[in-house]
Amino acid sequence: MDAGRIIERLRDYRAQNERFDRLVRAVMANERAARAVRAAVAAAARGRGVATGGRYDTVFFIAGEMRSGTSWLRRTLSAHPEIACGHEGSFFGRDYEREEIPVYPAPVSSLTRALAGSEELRVWHSLPWNRWGDDYEADLRNLVRLSVDYFLSKEVARTGKRIVGDKSPQHTENLDEIHEYYPDARVIHIVRDGRDVAVSAMHHWWREASDRPGGIFRLTPEELEIRDAYLADREGFLKSGRSIFTEERLRQLARRWSHRVGKARRDGTALFGGRYLEIRYEDLLRDTPATLFRVLEFLGARRGEAVVERCIRAGSFERVSSRRQGEEDAGSFFRKGVAGDWKNVFTERDRRVYGEVAGERLAEMGYEAP
The missing domain is CATH 3.40.50.300 (P-loop containing nucleotide triphosphate hydrolases)
Known part of the structure; x- marks a missing residue:
């Protein structure tokens, strides 16, 4: 069985077993076990096409x-x-909607504008059951x-x-x-x-x-x-x-x-x-x-x-x-x-x-x- 299937099964198991989170915390408290888990998750992500990029100075x-x-x-x-x-x-350019010289009529987009202007992102962030809806602006800054x-x-x-x-x-x-x-x-x-x-x-x-x-x-x-x-x-x-x-x-x-x-x-x-x-x-x-x-x-x-x-x-x-x-x-x-x-x-x-x-x-x- 590949790592991706294992992770999917763990998700199903978590949904059915209320003691799962306590077990995970106990495993992650052990430094060696935690390293092994992180390595397995990273390998699974790479296998599923998630790019990790390179480090810069x-x-x-x-x-x-x-x-x-x-x-x-x-x-x-x-x-x-x-x-x-x-x-x-x-x-x-979060508020950079249009050029002040109107020779280019279309909206001028930016990544910060796309994220900050997303109503779906704001709604998702405020869902009451995810427990992280208390500081949208801080989370938005980190996401950017x-x-x-x-x-x-x-x-x-x-x-x-x-x-x-x-x-x-x-x-x-x-x-x-x-x-x-x-x-x-x-x-x-x-x-x-x-x-x-x-x-x-x-x-x-x-x-x-x-x-x-x-x-x-x-x-x-x-x-x-x-x-x-x-x-x-x-x-x-x-x-x-x-x-x-x-x-x-x-x-x-x-x-x-x-x-x-x-x-x-x-x-x-x-x-x-x-x-x-x-x-x-x-x-x-x-x-x-x-x-x-x-x-x-x-x-x-x-x-x-x-x-x-x-x-x-x-x-x-x-x-x-x-x-x-x-x-x-x-x-x-x-x-x-x-x-x-x-x-x-x-x-x-x-x-x-x-x-x-x-x-x-x-x-x-x-x-x-x-």
Whole structure:
């Protein structure tokens, strides 16, 4: 008889014999017997397809506003022999129902939202006969931590690495929530000049607009006309003094960048303390080895010259785009890979508008403000 059948029979026996629990407690009180029982249960679980995952030494999360180099950093770190960083787990964002910029109309889900929003989970937890319905929030926090750990451990088991992380767009606004579940985690916040973020985001939305096959972003007719005019004659468009933004969109982008970057800095510093590291996209671009060395030191990973070079090569713009850095391809996710491009694109109106909305935050983050 296999272990699974034995466990099923034990369940039946327990239901029929009120002294079963006392017998189990007596057996488990003996250290050797307890180890044998746990080993048998684990073997049965493996036989029934329950994954146990792998153990990690350090967990970290990459935060950063969209188009700020988070994908570049993730790819670079994942090339390290000790670091595994998945794509976008979207684990956190319990109250993150929709983007504040309504270009993507569908709900933005997350693992914490899926668990916390489950009415069936709440009902099940409150069943009077299970005897654990007294602290739903505490149990929910533990369930989230165990669930995220399960997926992170799968990545550890798959890669054999000891440092595991995740980069997701929601992290920048949800470091306080991450701290609820992972107060022991490390956070890397990558910041980029908000005006470059705005330029890059607009190109990204043009490329993924809903009027194109597979596109998801809903842009206004005016924005679509601007896109088509720009792509048809970039030099002529810019020389004419036209802006790639409508004023409403630029204000949205400025508000979003200012709010998220500021909140991430405040929450990261206050909650994580020395486990929070802030780096700048521009520094990573200007002196990649030195900036990457800081990140690896922060994570407790090896920092030899050969390892650093391997990571840089894997994440290089040339490798991921098959173009030289600075060569623009408006149809690529990796469009240009430079800093300061906003100066070539922003009109006088754009500079004024962005400065009105986010000028103070630009100065706070160390950028030249209007």
